[in-house]
Amino acid sequence: MAPHPDPYAGEVTPDHEISPPSAHFGEDGARLTYGTYLRLAELLDQQRLETDAHDELLFITIHQVYELWFKQLLHELEAARQAMFDDRLWWARHLLNRVHEIERILIEQVGVLETMTPQDFLQFRARLAPASGFQSVQFRELEFVSGAKDAAFLRRFRALTEAEEERLLRRLEEPTLWDAFVAVLRTHDLPAGTDADISASLRIAAHDRGGYGDVWELAEALMTHDELSAGWRARHVTMVERMIGTKTGTGGSSGASYLRSRLDLRFYPLLWELRSWL
Ligand code: HEM
Numbered sequence: 412m413a414p415h416p417d418p419y420a421g422e423v424t425p426d427h428e429i430s431p432p433s434a435h436f437g438e439d440g441a442r443l444t445y446g447t448y449l450r451l452a453e454l455l456d457q458q459r460l461e462t463d464a465h466d467e468l469l470f471i472t473i474h475q476v477y478e479l480w481f482k483q484l485l486h487e488l489e490a491a492r493q494a495m496f497d498d499r500l501w502w503a504r505h506l507l508n509r510v511h512e513i514e515r516i517l518i519e520q521v522g523v524l525e526t527m528t529p530q531d532f533l534q535f536r537a538r539l540a541p542a543s544g545f546q547s548v549q550f551r552e553l554e555f556v557s558g559a560k561d562a563a564f565l566r567r568f569r570a571l572t573e574a575e576e577e578r579l580l581r582r583l584e585e586p587t588l589w590d591a592f593v594a595v596l597r598t599h600d601l602p603a604g605t606d607a608d609i610s611a612s613l614r615i616a617a618h619d620r621g622g623y624g625d626v627w628e629l630a631e632a633l634m635t636h637d638e639l640s641a642g643w644r645a646r647h648v649t650m651v652e653r654m655i656g657t658k659t660g661t662g663g664s665s666g667a668s669y670l671r672s673r674l675d676l677r678f679y680p681l682l683w684e685l686r687s688w689l
């Protein structure tokens with residue numbers, strides 16, 4: 412058999428194949444480019460350093476990437492909540508699986524920031540106060556939507572804009588993922604009037620996966636969201652201890668010991684308790 416010729420061997424792609432002069436697929440308006448679609452001029456102009464410390468760009472970039480993912484997580488969790496109210500359990504699970512993958516990235520990403528040494532961080536740390544991750548509105552929104560509503564955080568925020576305060580107040584009013592899950596139990600004729608009812612219903616679903624497989628898998632997906640959130644808190648605090656030891660935080664808290672006090676937070680305690688009774 413004749414050897415298969417490489418059609419591109421030794422050839423340079425002609426210019427007309429790189430930039431066709433005529434409109435191609437979907438190019439009618441020819442309005443968008445990579446940069447305009449993604450708003451790169453704006454995005455890449457948002458890293459404004461307070462000092463000339465080398466590592467400050469990394470510090471800002473990491474936080475901005477976190478906030479972009481937080482925005483995406485809120486988008487997915489809102490849709491997952493609606494899917495549960497609509498009893499579209501496959502869609503809720505699909506979205507929660509995406510949430511889990513993003514959350515794994517958020518944990519993994521801590522390692523990038525940890526390549527910064529404490530002494531390099533100290534070159535610009537003092538300039539950050541009183542700013543702190545404590546003031547991340549989207550982080551608190553994620554906690555509220557997930558089920559850990561705590562109005563006390565609104566009072567502890569410094570200098571919330573009106574829009575941010577409105578967003579947090581709305582999150583305090585609207586249903587949580589747990590409320591939506593309880594609605595799913597009811598839709599599937601499982602009692603959910605009290606915590607005791609819910610626990611009993613969870614046991615029924617756990618032991619009858621033929622009958623309640625979708626409900627069980629959804630409970631497990633919420634459990635994974637809870638576990639990964641706890642994982643991020645644990646990863647964050649070990650990084651904090653490595654970076655600043657027992658120093659107080661720029662946000663005015665006791666620092667690592669405040670963060671340690673939040674490690675036991677669980678969004679869905681009934682799902683965790685269930686394990687003891689299976
Ligand atoms: C050098 C790296 C970091 C250090 C030393 C650090 C330190 C701290 C400290 C001490 C606190 C307690 C509040 C206070 O400042 O008094 C805190 C809270 C917080 N930090 Fe960080 N942090 C770091 C990186 C990050 C990153 C990359 C994020 C990602 C968004 C983040 C998000 C948060 C959040 C959301 C809180 C509030 C936690 C809560 O109230 O449960 N931090 N951080």
Ligand SMILES: N[C@@H](CC(=O)c1ccccc1NC=O)C(=O)O
Pocket residue numbers: 474536539542543544545655659660661662
């Ligand atoms: N709270 C940190 C400083 C810090 O990490 C930070 C400062 C400004 C904006 C976001 C931050 N990230 C997490 O707390 C500290 O006490 O060193």
